[in-house]
Amino acid sequence: MSDIPQKPAAEETADAALFEAYFEAFASRDPQAFGAFLHDDVVWTISGPIDVIPYCGTHRGKAAVIDIMARQAPKVLRGVRLVRDKFLIDGNRGAVLTRLTAQVPAEGRTVSYRVANFFRFENRKLIENTSLLDSFDAAEQVLGHALDIGDAPPLADDNIVAL
Amino acid sequence: MAHAVTRQVVDAFYDAYATGDRDKLAAMLHDDVVWSIHGPVAVMRYCGERHGKAQVLELAANILPGVLADMKIVHQSVVLSGDEVATLNRLTARRRSDGRSIGYRFSHFLRFKDGKVIETLSIIDTYDAAEQMLGHPLAVRDETISGADNLVML
Numbered sequence: 001m002s003d004i005p006q007k008p009a010a011e012e013t014a015d016a017a018l019f020e021a022y023f024e025a026f027a028s029r030d031p032q033a034f035g036a037f038l039h040d041d042v043v044w045t046i047s048g049p050i051d052v053i054p055y056c057g058t059h060r061g062k063a064a065v066i067d068i069m070a071r072q073a074p075k076v077l078r079g080v081r082l083v084r085d086k087f088l089i090d091g092n093r094g095a096v097l098t099r100l101t102a103q104v105p106a107e108g109r110t111v112s113y114r115v116a117n118f119f120r121f122e123n124r125k126l127i128e129n130t131s132l133l134d135s136f137d138a139a140e141q142v143l144g145h146a147l148d149i150g151d152a153p154p155l156a157d158d159n160i161v162a163l
Numbered sequence: 164m165a166h167a168v169t170r171q172v173v174d175a176f177y178d179a180y181a182t183g184d185r186d187k188l189a190a191m192l193h194d195d196v197v198w199s200i201h202g203p204v205a206v207m208r209y210c211g212e213r214h215g216k217a218q219v220l221e222l223a224a225n226i227l228p229g230v231l232a233d234m235k236i237v238h239q240s241v242v243l244s245g246d247e248v249a250t251l252n253r254l255t256a257r258r259r260s261d262g263r264s265i266g267y268r269f270s271h272f273l274r275f276k277d278g279k280v281i282e283t284l285s286i287i288d289t290y291d292a293a294e295q296m297l298g299h300p301l302a303v304r305d306e307t308i309s310g311a312d313n314l315v316m317l
Binding site: 136148 | 284
């Protein structure tokens with residue numbers, strides 16, 4: 001049975017307590033607590049380069065999303081901590097701006113970058129989430145070195161005018 | 164009590180922003196506005212932090228349109244919460260220098276004061292955006308990530 005406060009199935013408007021409880025479960029990285037909030041048909045998208053951060057991409061279904069949190073993401077980042085800067089709620093939609101801090105396994109190096117999460121509930125279960133991060137910065141931190149952008153920067157977007 | 168921002172105000176703001184309409188934007192910006200776009204300035208020179216109405220207008224009405232033409236913003240999610248607004252969007256545009264199409268996701272976290280925008284923080288999928296701006300994939304050497312089992316995935 002779910003730990004989520006129950007309301008009639010037809011209820012389409014979430015509430016602050018539900019959103020707060022969801023975010024705490026998400027931030028805790030506890031698959032069981034997190035999974036209790038997920039709709040069976042949840043679609044979870046993380047915008048970013050999958051060749052650098054393999055758990056980026058779109059994941060469909062509760063089992064796949066829990067697998068990302070429990071098994072895939074810890075291969076890339078351990079000891080994830082989320083500090084939220086902003087938390088907005090509007091009906092069944094929410095948006096959270098966080099700062100993520102974590103360690104790269106083996107090296108123990110610390111990475112830190114901002115993540116924006118936009119999510120939607122349906123029948124008091126999370127049905128959709130899109131995570132957006134400054135993925136260029138995140139990729140450099142995860143790799144541990146600057147990305148090679150070659151000699152393109154001055155021309156990349158007409159910077160030659162600015163120079 | 165904080166002034167609640169309406170969807171009409173948000174739509175008007177994005178109309179002005181997407182078209183680089185200096186006068187309309189000026190009317191919607193607080194004098195002390197702070198505008199932050201997280202991303203690599205070396206690749207996208209409109210990234211960085213601007214302070215005050217003059218700097219933000221220079222960004223929105225001059226720098227950004229100087230890089231991207233025919234900019235369109237489609238909202239994928241709009242979250243209104245009192246004096247704050249968060250939007251998840253897809254931006255499409257044409258790179259002015261060569262006409263190439265650009266499209267990437269970005270989010271805005273806006274805060275209003277006295278009915279005007281006083282704070283904007285933008286998170287862009289910058290890896291994707293940078294590759295499109297550069298016109299080629301970013302070279303990632305094969306060292307990848309320690310412990311990520313990427314060999315299996317690649």
